[in-house]
Amino acid sequence: MCDHKYECKIYGMHLQYASRYGHIDCIRELIKNNVIIDLKNTYGNTALMYASEYGHIDCIHELINANADIDLKNNRGYTALIYASENRYKDCVQELINAKASVNLQDTRGETALMKASENGNKDCVNILIASGASIDLMSNLNETALMCASICGKIECVNALITSKANVNLHDNSGKTALMYAIKFNHKNCVYELLANGAYIYHELIQQYADKQQIPIENAYIELKSFVKQWNKKKLNDFMINIFEIADLTETQINKIREQYYMTLI
Numbered sequence: 001m002c003d004h005k006y007e008c009k010i011y012g013m014h015l016q017y018a019s020r021y022g023h024i025d026c027i028r029e030l031i032k033n034n035v036i037i038d039l040k041n042t043y044g045n046t047a048l049m050y051a052s053e054y055g056h057i058d059c060i061h062e063l064i065n066a067n068a069d070i071d072l073k074n075n076r077g078y079t080a081l082i083y084a085s086e087n088r089y090k091d092c093v094q095e096l097i098n099a100k101a102s103v104n105l106q107d108t109r110g111e112t113a114l115m116k117a118s119e120n121g122n123k124d125c126v127n128i129l130i131a132s133g134a135s136i137d138l139m140s141n142l143n144e145t146a147l148m149c150a151s152i153c154g155k156i157e158c159v160n161a162l163i164t165s166k167a168n169v170n171l172h173d174n175s176g177k178t179a180l181m182y183a184i185k186f187n188h189k190n191c192v193y194e195l196l197a198n199g200a201y202i203y204h205e206l207i208q209q210y211a212d213k214q215q216i217p218i219e220n221a222y223i224e225l226k227s228f229v230k231q232w233n234k235k236k237l238n239d240f241m242i243n244i245f246e247i248a249d250l251t252e253t254q255i256n257k258i259r260e261q262y263y264m265t266l267i
Contacts, residue, residue, distance in 0.1 A: 013039070019047035019063065022056035027063070037068045044074030052080035052096065055089040064099045077107030086116035090124040093117075103134045110140035111149075118146040118162065121155035126162065136167045143173040151179040151195065154188035159195070169200040170218075 015035050018026040027047075031037070038046050048068040051059035060080070064070065073079055081101040084092035093113070097103065106112050114134040117125035126146075130136060137145050147167040150158035159179075163169065172178045180200040183191035211218045 013041065015039070015047040016041060016045065016050055019056065019059050020050035020054055022051075022054065022059055024056075024058050024062060027059055031062070031066045037063065037066050038072060040072075040074070044076070046072055046074075046080075048072075048080045049074060049078065049083055052089070052092055053083040053087060055084070055087060055092055057089070057091050057095055060092055060095050064095075070096060070099055070101045071105060073105070073107070075108075077105075077109070079105050079107075079113070081105070081113045082107060082111075082116055085113035085122070085125050085129065086120060088117070088120055088122040088125060090122065090128060093125050093128050097128065097132045103129055103132050104138060106138075106140070110142070111144075112138055112140075112146070114138075114146045115140065115144070115149045118155060118158045119149035119153045121150075121153065121158055123157040123161050126158050130161070130165045136162060136165055137171060139171070139173075142175075143171075145171055145173075145179070147171075147179045148173060148177075148182055151183040151188065151191050152186060154183070154186060154191055156188070156190040156194065159183075159191050163194060163198045169195055169198055172218075 015027060015030045015037070016039070017023075018030065038048075040046055046068065048060065048063045048070065049072075051063060070081075071079055079101070081093065081096045081103065082105070084096060103114070104112055112134065114126065114129045114136070117129060136147075139145055145167065147159065147162045147169065148171075150162060169179055177185075178200065180192065180195045183189075183195055211220070
């Protein structure tokens with residue numbers, strides 16, 4: 001049995017190494033020798049974080065059984081769950097959640113496990129996190145949401161999963177950009193289509209300017225502008241919408257479907 005503080009620290013470093021490379025037998029032996037389970041290295045990482053980052057579910061299970069602190073954060077604010085989500089390890093995500101990992105913890109940038117899973121395109125991780133209580137519209141330090149992260153990176157399956165789970169498609173970040181604006185900016189046409197088909201405001205910039213000028217919530221501005229839109233020349237509205245569609249390079253069928261929807265709601 002190890003009772004020397006220095007030896008315990010060395011064993012803790014060995015545990016991190018074994019966890020990173022998935023050496024389950026070494027982990028078991030170190031645990032038998034009373035290793036410090038939650039020892040952190042210079043970066044603030046623990047053995048459980050390494051096992052989660054590299055997808056070693058058997059190591060995760062062993063460390064959890066040894067009472068590893070599941071919600072510890074490293075210097076960047078990452079938890080084991082954030083690492084597993086970022087690296088698309090759905091089984092590890094589920095294992096950590098089964099062990100009561102907190103799904104809404106944020107890193108130093110305010111990003112969550114759901115945001116990491118969304119921007120890296122793992123629909124299964126996204127669905128697991130949502131089903132386990134992840135806050136869909138929680139915002140980062142820059143007021144970005146998981147839907148924005150998925151739209152920026154063009155992860156259409158995650159966009160669909162988030163929209164299906166009632167993500168707010170019209171939230172905007174600190175720069176005033178919405179998920180739709182990011183999808184258009186990076187030419188992710190499938191994401192553009194899905195966002196438009198699910199109620200994303202085409203006129204968001206105009207609405208935002210109006211709301212700022214009138215000092216009213218954007219939701220109220222949208223209602224007021226709907227009445228103004230009814231008085232617009234239909235050709236001008238059509239031309240405006242075509243410009244948006246050309247940027248996104250949508251098909252004629254997609255354009256007609258969305259145009260019909262917006263004429264019904266705005267004209």
